[in-house]
Amino acid sequence: xxxxxxxxxxxxxxxxxxxxxxxxxxxxxxxxxxxxxxxxxxxxxxxxxxxxxxxxxxxxxxxxxxxxxxxxxxxxxxxxxxxxxxxxxxxxxxxxxxxxxxxxxxxxxxxxxxxxxxxxxxxxxxxxxxxxxxxxxxxxxxxxxxx
Amino acid sequence: xxxxxxxxxxxxxxxxxxxxxxxxxxxxxxxxxxxxxxxxxxxxxxxxxxxxxxxxxxxxxxxxxxxxxxxxxxxxxxxxxxxxxxxxxxxxxxxxxxxxxxxxxxxxxxxxxxxxxxxxxxxxxxxxxxxxxxxxxxxxxxxxxxxxxxxxxxxxxxxxxxxxxxxxxxxxxxxxxxxxxxxxxxxxxxxxxxxxxxxxxxxxxxxxxxxxxxxxxxxxxxxxxxxxxxxxxxxxxxxxxxxxxxxxxxxxxxxxxxxxxxxxxxxxxxxxxxxxxxxxxxxxxxxxxxxxxxxxxxxxxxxxxxxxxxxxxxxxxxxxxxxxxxxxxxxxxxxxxxx
Numbered sequence: 001x002x003x004x005x006x007x008x009x010x011x012x013x014x015x016x017x018x019x020x021x022x023x024x025x026x027x028x029x030x031x032x033x034x035x036x037x038x039x040x041x042x043x044x045x046x047x048x049x050x051x052x053x054x055x056x057x058x059x060x061x062x063x064x065x066x067x068x069x070x071x072x073x074x075x076x077x078x079x080x081x082x083x084x085x086x087x088x089x090x091x092x093x094x095x096x097x098x099x100x101x102x103x104x105x106x107x108x109x110x111x112x113x114x115x116x117x118x119x120x121x122x123x124x125x126x127x128x129x130x131x132x133x134x135x136x137x138x139x140x141x142x143x144x145x146x147x
Numbered sequence: 148x149x150x151x152x153x154x155x156x157x158x159x160x161x162x163x164x165x166x167x168x169x170x171x172x173x174x175x176x177x178x179x180x181x182x183x184x185x186x187x188x189x190x191x192x193x194x195x196x197x198x199x200x201x202x203x204x205x206x207x208x209x210x211x212x213x214x215x216x217x218x219x220x221x222x223x224x225x226x227x228x229x230x231x232x233x234x235x236x237x238x239x240x241x242x243x244x245x246x247x248x249x250x251x252x253x254x255x256x257x258x259x260x261x262x263x264x265x266x267x268x269x270x271x272x273x274x275x276x277x278x279x280x281x282x283x284x285x286x287x288x289x290x291x292x293x294x295x296x297x298x299x300x301x302x303x304x305x306x307x308x309x310x311x312x313x314x315x316x317x318x319x320x321x322x323x324x325x326x327x328x329x330x331x332x333x334x335x336x337x338x339x340x341x342x343x344x345x346x347x348x349x350x351x352x353x354x355x356x357x358x359x360x361x362x363x364x365x366x367x368x369x370x371x372x373x374x375x376x377x378x379x380x381x382x383x384x385x386x387x388x389x390x391x392x393x394x395x396x397x398x399x400x401x402x403x404x405x406x407x408x409x410x411x412x413x414x415x416x417x418x419x420x421x422x423x424x425x426x427x428x429x430x431x432x433x434x435x436x437x438x439x440x441x442x443x444x445x446x447x448x449x450x451x452x453x454x455x456x457x458x459x460x461x462x463x464x465x466x467x468x469x470x471x472x473x474x475x476x477x478x479x480x481x482x483x484x485x486x
Binding site for chain 1: 198199200201294298299301302303304305306307308309311340342343344347349352356390391394395
């Protein structure tokens with residue numbers, strides 16, 4: 001084993017590891033993501049039909065979808081949707097809710113301060129940091145070049 | 148002068164300890180797997196009335212140890228030393244079960260190799276005349292391992308095909324200077340081998356070269372060949388690692404076809420149970436050895452077994468720093484005869 005060539009070994013391992021089922025994954029992500037977005041669109045249409053304005057509708061739909069994502073996470077269903085849908089379940093706002101509620105539930109055993117509150121953002125933290133960070137950069141660029 | 152050393156690193160035990168008792172407790176998923184008839188106790192609820200997964204794992208280990216002592220016809224006071232370990236930070240499942248048991252305790256961290264590491268050290272202590280009765284035990288828990296090494300349980304992540312499923316369970320073995328076998332006759336400690344794998348969801352590939360290194364040294368040191376064994380079983384290489392070992396051992400001149408398997412491959416049914424590359428965790432080799440291997444030896448199906456649990460000695464912290472996964476495999480020979 002002392003003469004194990006790491007490059008050769010890596011090639012052997014790559015042959016042994018089953019390849020991800022990209023085609024199936026993409027189709028399932030498309031379907032699951034599509035269903036989630038269609039549900040969101042359904043709420044949008046409903047809120048518009050009862051007379052809310054554009055801003056109220058987008059806020060309302062976000063609240064409803066975050067609530068549903070959190071509820072399904074709490075009921076132990078969203079991880080199963082994620083297993084089937086992959087990015088189709090992770091990218092919509094329901095997936096963002098899942099990424100915050102899942103650690104909040106998991107770390108309850110360590111108490112509400114060092115558990116729930118401090119571990120709540122272990123998955124969503126990077127999304128927030130780089131999301132907010134890039135929005136600042138884009139905002140500055142838009143001021144510079146528009147103005 | 149070392150009287151018991153064979154070759155480069157193997158120890159031949161001149162007073163081989165006997166396995167006089169054992170016990171296994173597994174979670175519901177393991178209890179639904181292909182080896183369900185071999186386990187002593189299958190839990191309906193893997194929290195087992197505890198407040199956290201870590202406390203549940205500790206209880207599983209403690210109860211497995213108590214039941215193994217009973218199974219050996221001994222009481223806790225008869226035990227000289229407890230040698231145990233697990234996957235949790237600071238091996239707390241073992242430390243807290245040892246707190247309840249009140250037996251002089253050696254804590255081990257060999258990751259998933261801990262079952263053979265504890266059996267190896269326990270055997271040498273008995274062979275050396277330092278003890279009469281020793282408990283060797285390990286445990287792991289899917290849910291405590293997931294939160295430590297991967298993601299929260301309810302997080303909607305997809306697992307890759309090379310990933311393995313941590314076994315919920317504990318196995319305990321009682322070694323004694325008295326008893327009528329099976330005996331632990333040889334110990335081949337492993338050396339850390341690092342083939343440069345950095346992907347923590349491909350542990351089988353990271354550990355396979357360590358298993359091969361220990362097996363090859365075992366054969367060289369003892370002069371045994373694979374055909375001297377009825378069964379050669381490694382720790383938790385899973386499907387990917389098992390396939391690598393079979394291929395590469397053949398290239399080294401050792402044909403293991405038909406007598407070689409892996410605890411991670413045997414413990415689950417990957418199609419029915421959706422476990423991808425198989426089982427892992429300290430508990431994996433512990434329950435397969437104490438459940439399947441020892442019970443089949445008692446029935447007479449296997450007379451001599453080479454058991455080498457494998458461990459990946461990394462942490463999430465150091466893999467995030469870009470380090471590869473160093474691995475180890477300790478092997479022991481279990482024989483129904485002491486000679």
